[in-house]
Amino acid sequence: MAFALAPARLSGGGALRSAPVSVAAGLALVVAHLGRIPVPGFVTTSFSGLLLSLIAVVIIGRFIERRIGHGATLAIGLLATIGAIACAALGSWLFELAGVHMGWGHLTWDRVHGYVTADPAGPAGMRGVARGPLGAGAIGPYPWIAGLVLASTARMSALWRRRLRVGVLATCATMVLFFGHRANIALLAGALIGLVLGVALHAARRERPAHDVGGPVRTAAATFRERRNLIALLLVTVAIGPVLARLVPGADGVLSPLAGLVDRSPFTTAQVAEMCADGQWTRDCLEATERVRLGGIGPMLMALLPSVMAVLFATGLRRGRRAGWIGAAVIVAAWLAAAAAQLIGFGTNGTATATRITWTIAAMAPLLVCLVALLRGRALFRIKAGGRAGPRAAVASAIIVAMGWVGYVLAGLATAGGFATRPGVLALIVDFPRRLVPPRFLGAFDIHAALAEGSGAVGSMPLPLSAPATAVFEWTPILVWTALAVVFWFLLHTPLGDPRAAPSAVTRELIHDPGGANLSWMGLWPENSHWVAASGRAAVPYREIGGVFLTVGEPVGDPTARTEAVREFTDFVLASGGVPCFYSVGEDVRAACEKAGFRSVRVGEETVIELDGLEFRGKKFQDVRTAINRARKEEVTSLWTRWSECPLALKEQIIEISEAWVSDKGLPEMGFTLGGIDELDDPEVRLLLAIDARGAVHGITSWMPVYRDGALVGLTLDFMRRRADGFRPAMEYLIATCALDAKEEGLEFVSLSAAPLASTHPGHATGSDDDGPAGDRPSTSALDSLLERLSHALEPVYGFRSLLAFKAKFQPSYVPLYMCYEESASLGFIGGAIARAYVGEVSTVKSARLVAALGAALRRGHDK
Known part of the structure; x- marks a missing residue:
């Protein structure tokens, strides 16, 4: 009864028609187990192994076979099994060759001499079926199960596609490197074969847009949040591998000597x-x-x-x-240093051979890879x-x-x-x-x-x-x-949203009373530092990048203290040996900067919807009214919530939509003045979701508060994401809904924020550039021309100008935003700091991906 439970679950008439391959696989597993028939791909040596295999078959029949089709399921399963058997045999031969020519025995960490050595007590006699990569155990069902799982990821959203691929492949690679059994080699081979076949099958069918699901095997762009998760997963894999190798009998992989440390x-x-x-x-x-x-x-x-x-x-x-990054880097560095120091200290006493040193270095490789990943990703942990x-x-x-x-x-x-x-x-x-x-x-x-x-x-x-x-x-x-x-x-786990615990307590208090600009709330984001004036009446959120002190918006607090705040903050930066730059500031702060001797250039425009008398009537609001009417017709409604109050099911959908949006860009998401998932977790930031009758989220927006003299007077748009295959006018519907609800609440305005490097007056900047000596500054037209070309170049990828054009549907008023700097000689440093603030470290890989993304976007433009 127990053995037949899972197949019976699938063998009903409906299941047999919808998942015949899975039903046949489940029955074959039971017959092979009961009859002790060593059929490759269906060998289970215990009841627990059979039970786990049958559960996997049920999942395949319920979700995967119906998604990729019966024929594809059968073909991928067979090819994954055959390929796994072949790769396991090849791996066994290669390991045997290594044992003959490179001294591979049962590798252990010699605690006296401090390096990896081979146990001469009989590596060949102890391996057999249960030990080492040369074990002759038959291949079970897990390779083709893993292959089908990864094949199905080609039709999943970007978030779950990445999670499953990274999770399954990391698990398989860990088992091969630390355990080294033939079955582990077969498992990794089956997973890789299924991944490649799934991507190829999806590309051949072309059922959905490439930016929605599927995608190449290459690592697509990920959000800051997901990149942090991947580095954390790598650290955990490296950390628990030696422990698992010690617990698993006969573990004899390339990295199994690290188990000697436990x-x-x-x-x-x-x-x-x-x-x-x-x-x-x-x-x-x-x-x-x-x-x-x-x-x-x-x-x-x-x-x-x-x-x-x-x-x-x-x-x-x-x-x-940042504390987690420091601790992880110290732990991995100490771990690596301990192993390396023992090799250096005891590898020269005449008993260490080149082979032993080679295996020792190979065993330390994952620690080195993990340390490099931590160092390269340091900008993610601020x-x-x-x-x-x-x-x-x-x-x-x-x-x-x-x-x-x-x-x-x-x-x-x-x-x-x-x-x-x-x-x-x-x-x-x-x-x-x-x-x-x-x-x-x-x-x-x-x-x-x-x-x-x-x-x-x-x-x-x-x-x-x-x-x-x-x-x-x-x-x-x-x-x-x-x-x-x-x-x-x-x-x-210290809370960051609690004003009493956050380092921005003074800034937060000043933003509430007397208040700040419409974009000031982003100054409270965790990665920012805060300077407070001596009088306590003003504060400046900023980021120090490469010696440039880049403000996040303009000073907050008493408007009459802005000139003094600009001067004092400049003195603070110069005393620190840095370069001051006021970024995305309004006319008042620009005037205060002019008094301090700064120059300025227009870098964008904020769009503001005045709520007094707002009615979406007339031809100019046709698109907005169409979105509202379509939402009503398609049963799409709005939901106000906060991240802390949002149900888990909705949070998962928000994260999934965000990952798909970033993956579509082909580049990492931007930061600095553009918030992501992490910035949603604020008790005063509101979320407005577009949800249909089934509970599916079609669009997400977040709204930051704007205070004046302690009273809420407006909301500012930050986070915008839309499901690629969902309700298309979701953003128009959500913004219109927010404006109408804010008007009913008695607020004065709704700000749609600003798009970097986008303006309704391209090629025209105002400011004090014209006042400087000709030999000490670039011409205004030259600087504006550079920004204009940069805006056009990035438009195919990030779409800042298109975003500004989209906001024009709501007939907003436009408020110019400026960048104020002291001298033209520092523009190169400031430009580099702004680029790093938005996109992080610009590595060679990122540069290549940017060029590729721009090329693809231009080709799409020519094809239209």
Whole structure:
């Protein structure tokens, strides 16, 4: 009954017609298991394996076969199985070749010499079916299951396509690198074959637009949020791989030697005391002494410390926290340095061969890759902890370590009789820092020092024999690290939206009363820093990038203090050795900057809808009225909410739509004055969604508040996303709905924000450029011409000018925005800072993708 449950679920008349391939596969799995028939692709060795396979078949029949078709399911399943068998055989042959010519045995991390070595105790005899890449186990159903799953991603949205591909491939690659079994090689091969066939099949059918689903195998552009998630996933994979390799019997992959860092000791303290009796400090005695210090639950937990802390800091990486990035980089760098230092320190004693060093470097490769990914992605992790959370965490950590240190010394003295050699105060003080380090990181060095210095070095290492002494020795560092982990957890999860905890508390208070400009709320975004005037009447949100202090909008606070704020902020920047630049400021601040000797250039226009007497009537509002009428006809309604109040189902749809939108661009999303998903999580930011009768989200907008003298007077549009295949006039409908609802609420205006490098007056800038000496400035026309060409060049990809034209449907008033700078010689630095603020580090890959995206967009334009 149990074996037939899943096939019966699929074998009904409806299921047989809609998923015949899955029904046949489920029945074949049951027959092969009951009859012990070794059919390749259908071998299951246990009831749990059969049950998991049948559950996967049910999922395939319910979701995948109906999506990609019966014929495609059968063909992909067969090709994935055949390809997996062939690749597993090829991989086995290559590993066998490596074993013959490169010394591949059962690789282990030699704790005495500090490098990877081969176990000569019989690698060939121990491998067999259950061990190593040469194992002859038959191929089970998982390769073709993984292949079908990845094949189906070609018809998924960008978000789930990326998540499934990265998740499945990362899991398969981890199993191959750390476990090394033939079945793992087959699993990775089946997944890759299914991925390629799915993409090819979708491209051949061309059922949907390329920007909606499917897409090439290459990594499409991802949002800041998703890129953080991918780096966090990489860190977790590298961290837990050695642990899994230690838990899985017979793990013998290329990276399995890293499991030696979480190994346990085969000796007891009594055995070691006997081996080291009568002062015979031989190498065997030293090795046994070191190994027993690695035994027990406490040292085992300490051995897991790097993995645990890496997973902890990965939660901070997902949230974009700077503290999480620092902690992750330190953990990975220390892990890599410990392995490299042992190789350097012990790889030159005459016993290390080139082969062993090669395997050692290969085993450290994932740590190096992870560290490089962290360093390259450092710009993604700019969010600092709110309030004084950072200093408080540092003080708390110092107190915890100090208390642990004192406690270890006092407890060690109290249980001194339980050690092999009674330790003194100095010995315990010196030993405590070593207790805080994972024992596998320092073990070989302790042995090396003991061999070099004689028995005195060993005598300085406290060796517990009694239960109380062992408890002090093993559990004091565990308690210290547990307390530190709690401190780090709270540091990584300090709320940023709480005005009392955020570093922008003064700025937030000034934005509320007396108020700021229409775009001032974006100055509260987590990545910004804040300068406050000496009088406390004004504040300036800014970002320091490459020595350029770039303001996020104009100063907030008392309007009469703006001139003073401009002067004081400029003095602050110059005293810091930086270059001041006021970006996206209005006429009043531009005038204040002129008094301070700044020049200016128009960089965009804000569009504002005045709500007094607003009625969407007449021919000029035809598109808006059409959107409202279509929404009513197609049962699309609006929903006001906030991110914290938004149901999980709606949040997932918002994230999915955002990822699809960024993937369509082919480039990472822009930041600085353009918010993303992270900026939605603010208690005062409103969300307005367009939802149909089935609960599907078709469009999302976010609205930032605008205050004057403590009262809400307007709303400013920030986040805009629309489902590619959904209700097309969703944005017109949402903006019109917001305007009408805001008018009913009694607000004065709705700002549609500004589009960078877009203006209704192209080629014409006003400002004080004309006032400077000709030899000390570029001509106004030259600078404007440059901005005009840049706007036209980026238009096919980012569509800023099209966005401004779209906003014209609502007949707004236009408010010019300026960039104010001190001298023309700094324009090159300012331009680079603005580019990095919007798109991050412009790497060679990003530049190539930008050129490719521009070329594709231009070709599309010529084809129309």
